[in-house]
Amino acid sequence: MVSVSDVPGAQGLSRDQLREVYFKMFLARSVGERERMLNRMGKGPFAVTGEGHEAAQVGTAYAMTPGKDWALTYYRDIGVALTLGMTPRDLLLAHLARAESIESGGRNMPSHFSSVDLRIVSGSAPVATQVPHAVGIALASKLRGLDEVAVTYFGDGGASVGDVHEAMNFAGVHSLPVIFVCENNQYAISVPASKQAAVTDLSVRAQGYGFPGVTVDGNDVLAVYSAAREAVERARNGDGPTFIEAKTYRLVPHTSDDDDSRYRSREEVEEWRKKGPLVRFGAWLEENGVATKDEIGEIEAKAMAEIDAATEYAEAAPTPDPASAMRHVFVEEE
Amino acid sequence: MAEKTMVEAVRDALHDEMKRDERVFVLGEDVGRGGVFRATEGLRDEFGEDRCMDTPLAEATIVGASIGASLNGLLPVAEIQFADFIHPAFDQIVSEAARLHYRSNGAWSCPITVRTPYGAGVHGGPYHSQSIEAFYAHVPGLKVICVASPYDAKGLLKSAIRDPNPVMFLEHKKAYRSFREEVPDEDYTIPIGVAERKREGSDMTLVTYGLMTRYSLEAAAAVQGDGGISVEVIDLRTVSPWDKECVLESVRKTGKALIVYEDNLTGGFGAEVAATIAEDAFDFLDGPVTRIASPDVPLAPYSGVLEEFILPNPEKIAEGIRKLAAY
Structure with missing residues (x-):
C-alpha cells in the first residue's frame, strides 16, 4: 500500500484531497459552461465566468480555511467560491437572479460572489475596489489578535488600478495577514499584458511594498497550492502579506457580451486549451496513480449531476417580489 | 457643563x-x-x-x-x-x-x-x-x-x-x-435626520445648514430689528436623510421659503429642498421658492476680497430676506 505522502509532487495532499481538488476544478469549469449555455438559451441575461482559471482559483482557495479566512473575489472566481463552500445551486440561483440567491437575491450581477457564513464578501463591478477591503479585514484581524487571513483576487487589468497600489502599500506598512492573488490571464478584455505593464512578472512589484512576491504557473494547480499554502502560513504566523501572480489564460470571451475573436486568434486559444489546468491535472492524476481514467470520469459525472440538479432547482425557483427592490437601502433596525 | x-x-x-x-x-x-x-x-x-x-x-x-x-x-x-x-x-x-x-x-x-x-x-x-x-x-x-x-x-x-x-x-x-x-460633559446623542427650529417666525421659512445657519440667524435678527420681518430659521443638520416634515410644516405656516447654502447654486442640496417645497407645499406658497447660494464658480478663490464677493454672508442673506418678504 502506497502512503499518500509518497505521491511525488503532491504537496502533502492526500489521495482524497487530490481528487477533491480535481472535482472542484471540474465543477468550476462546468458551472461556467452551464451559465454561458443558459445565457445563450435566453434564460440568464448575462454571464461572466472563468474557464481556464481553475488551477489559480482552486489552488489558492484550497489553502484557506473556509469560514475562518476571508475571500474578496472578483467576477471570474467561480472556482474560489465553490472551493470555499458555495454550491452550484448558489451560483445558478444568482445567475438566474432568483429571490433566494444568497449572493444578492437578484440585485447584483451574477458571479459577484457573497456568503456571510463563508466569509466571501459581496463584490462589486468597479475593478479592484475589493483589494483595500481585504487590507481592512486583515487590519482588524491583526488589531483583534485573530489569526484570520484575508485573500483578495484581481486580474492583470486590475493590477493597474491605483487601489491595488494603495492597498499593497498599506498592507506592507502594517505587515498585515493578507494575500494578493493576481490571476494574470494576459488580457484585460482586449488589452494584452504588454500594454498593461512594462514588466513581465507583476509579482516583482511586491518588492516595492516590502513583502515577497512570487509568479507561479497558474495552470499548475499544485504549484499554485504550494505557493498559497506558504503565503497562508506566513500570514497566519504574523509574517505579513504575499503577492502571488498566477499566470494563466482565459479560454472564453470576457463575458457573454464579448467577442474575443476581435483581439486574439483561434489558434492561440486552441494552444492554451491544450495546456489548460484540467487537462494537465487530469493527466497528472493518472500518471501518478491517484485516479484512473474511469475514476476521473466518475468524478466528472458526479459534478455534472450536481450541476444538472442545481439548474433544475434554480430554474424553478421564484423571482424576487418586485416591491422588495425598495428594501435594504439602510440597515432595517428592530 | x-x-x-x-x-x-x-x-x-x-x-x-x-x-x-x-x-x-x-x-x-x-x-x-x-x-x-x-x-x-x-x-x-x-x-x-x-x-x-x-x-x-x-x-x-x-x-x-x-x-x-x-x-x-x-x-x-x-x-x-x-x-x-x-x-x-x-x-x-x-x-x-x-x-x-x-x-x-x-x-x-x-x-x-x-x-x-x-x-x-x-x-x-x-x-x-x-x-x-x-x-x-x-x-x-x-x-x-x-x-x-x-x-x-x-x-x-x-x-x-x-x-x-x-x-x-x-x-x-x-x-x-x-x-x-x-x-454637556455627559453622554448625549442627537438623532440623525432631525432638523432643529433655531428661531420662530411667521413671515417666511429660511431653511439652511452648516455655517450658513449662524449667518442666517444673524440676518434674521437684523431684519427683525430694522424692518420687522419675522423669519423662522430651520437648521437641517442632516442633509440625508433630511427632515422634510419639519420644513413643510413651517412653510405651510409662513407661506414663503428661502433656502440658504454655501455650496454652488446649481445642483446644490438646497435645490432638492426647493423642489420638495414646490411639490408638497405649493398650495400654501405666496411667493417664489428662493435660493441664496454661492454662484457657479469653483469654491473658493484664495484672495480675501474674491472669497468675500463669492460666498453668502449675513448681509447678502438679509437682502434676500427683504426681497422675498416684499413679494
Whole structure:
C-alpha cells in the first residue's frame, strides 16, 4: 500500500484531497459552461465566468480555511467560491437572479460572489475596489489578535488600478495577514499584458511594498497550492502579506457580451486549451496513480449531476417580489 | 457643563466613543499627532497607536480599509484631512460603502464613519474650501451630516459612530474655533435626520445648514430689528436623510421659503429642498421658492476680497430676506 505522502509532487495532499481538488476544478469549469449555455438559451441575461482559471482559483482557495479566512473575489472566481463552500445551486440561483440567491437575491450581477457564513464578501463591478477591503479585514484581524487571513483576487487589468497600489502599500506598512492573488490571464478584455505593464512578472512589484512576491504557473494547480499554502502560513504566523501572480489564460470571451475573436486568434486559444489546468491535472492524476481514467470520469459525472440538479432547482425557483427592490437601502433596525 | 469650541466637541465625542466601545478606532493622515485641526489630539496617548492610527497618504484606501475593518468587527472612524481631498475615495464611498448592504440583499453592512472638514471662508483657496454634501446626499445608502456648532457636533458624531450604516460627517472648518458654546460633559446623542427650529417666525421659512445657519440667524435678527420681518430659521443638520416634515410644516405656516447654502447654486442640496417645497407645499406658497447660494464658480478663490464677493454672508442673506418678504 502506497502512503499518500509518497505521491511525488503532491504537496502533502492526500489521495482524497487530490481528487477533491480535481472535482472542484471540474465543477468550476462546468458551472461556467452551464451559465454561458443558459445565457445563450435566453434564460440568464448575462454571464461572466472563468474557464481556464481553475488551477489559480482552486489552488489558492484550497489553502484557506473556509469560514475562518476571508475571500474578496472578483467576477471570474467561480472556482474560489465553490472551493470555499458555495454550491452550484448558489451560483445558478444568482445567475438566474432568483429571490433566494444568497449572493444578492437578484440585485447584483451574477458571479459577484457573497456568503456571510463563508466569509466571501459581496463584490462589486468597479475593478479592484475589493483589494483595500481585504487590507481592512486583515487590519482588524491583526488589531483583534485573530489569526484570520484575508485573500483578495484581481486580474492583470486590475493590477493597474491605483487601489491595488494603495492597498499593497498599506498592507506592507502594517505587515498585515493578507494575500494578493493576481490571476494574470494576459488580457484585460482586449488589452494584452504588454500594454498593461512594462514588466513581465507583476509579482516583482511586491518588492516595492516590502513583502515577497512570487509568479507561479497558474495552470499548475499544485504549484499554485504550494505557493498559497506558504503565503497562508506566513500570514497566519504574523509574517505579513504575499503577492502571488498566477499566470494563466482565459479560454472564453470576457463575458457573454464579448467577442474575443476581435483581439486574439483561434489558434492561440486552441494552444492554451491544450495546456489548460484540467487537462494537465487530469493527466497528472493518472500518471501518478491517484485516479484512473474511469475514476476521473466518475468524478466528472458526479459534478455534472450536481450541476444538472442545481439548474433544475434554480430554474424553478421564484423571482424576487418586485416591491422588495425598495428594501435594504439602510440597515432595517428592530 | 463647559463652553467649548467645535473641534473640542468633536474630540470629546471621539474620546467618549472610544472609551465606551473598544471596537471604535480612528484612522487617517496625521491623526496620531492630533491631525491638522487637532481633532484627534491626545487619543493616541490614551488609546495607543492601534486605535489612533496614522495611515499612508491614500484616501481611497483609508476609506476602503475602513470598510474592510467594519466587516471584521470594528467600528472605524476615518478622517479625511480636507473634504477637497476626498474625491479619490469617491468610488469606495459610493460604489462600495453605500451599496454593500443593498447589493447583498441586507446580508452585509458597513458601519463606518467618515469625518472631514469642509467649507470656505478661511482663505483656503480652491482646494481647502469645497462643500461636498450634495455629491453624497445624492447617493442612496449614505447618511450625510453637516455640523457647524459644538453642541450638534458632539451629539451627532456620537450618533454617526453608533449608526449601523455608513455616515459622512462633514465638519465646517470655519466653525472649528470661531466660537464657543455650552456642551454637556455627559453622554448625549442627537438623532440623525432631525432638523432643529433655531428661531420662530411667521413671515417666511429660511431653511439652511452648516455655517450658513449662524449667518442666517444673524440676518434674521437684523431684519427683525430694522424692518420687522419675522423669519423662522430651520437648521437641517442632516442633509440625508433630511427632515422634510419639519420644513413643510413651517412653510405651510409662513407661506414663503428661502433656502440658504454655501455650496454652488446649481445642483446644490438646497435645490432638492426647493423642489420638495414646490411639490408638497405649493398650495400654501405666496411667493417664489428662493435660493441664496454661492454662484457657479469653483469654491473658493484664495484672495480675501474674491472669497468675500463669492460666498453668502449675513448681509447678502438679509437682502434676500427683504426681497422675498416684499413679494
